[in-house]
Amino acid sequence: ELKVEQNPLFLSMQEGKNYTIYCNYSTTSDRLYWYRQDPGKSLESLFVLLSNGAVKQEGRLMASLDTKARLSTLHITAAVHDLSATYFCAVDIPPWSNDYKLSFGAGTTVTVRA
């Protein structure tokens, strides 16, 4: 059974500081996704990481993928209030198929305080 684990599950950030969210998964996969979810809203795609060593950046967010370590990180630079949300990572299961169904982590709830 594929497991996707995120930590921390809750993250209180101070504005202006840097933080990292970690996503570990239990089986080989070359595709990892990061989503953002605001309360009562659906999932917004942030990044799709397609290969080992992939790094993508958008604004204050940067995501990277190490398929050998089965680890992805989401790095937040100089946190601002509008980054408050829940962040999910997800992995294709099974990764070698064309099925593309996703297995999600439990989510990291981020609160940015002044």
Place this chain on the structure above:
Amino acid sequence: GAGVSQSPRYKVAKRGQDVALRCDPISGHVSLFWYQQALGQGPEFLTYFQNEAQLDKSGLPSDRFFAERPEGSVSTLKIQRTQQEDSAVYLCASSSDYEQYFGPGTRLTVT
């Protein structure tokens, strides 16, 4: 362009009632997925269609859950004899390749 739409957005059902949840995918998207998201949890896979063919229904929690996509476009997720544990947000996603685009979800509350 238009994204994935779902209806109704909110549904309250009494235990034992049947419900039907609708998903309109992005036009031209071959793949359609249903996920269930319990409060405070990540989404969990329910079922997957490629055009009208239901290729994977391994995530459906019981035989009370049934999904269809008869013409390869709109999909309906039906839950018979709803139970309290069915209360969740039901998310639909569509894709043309590996990236999935999610709808706003239907929040189902069973009382």
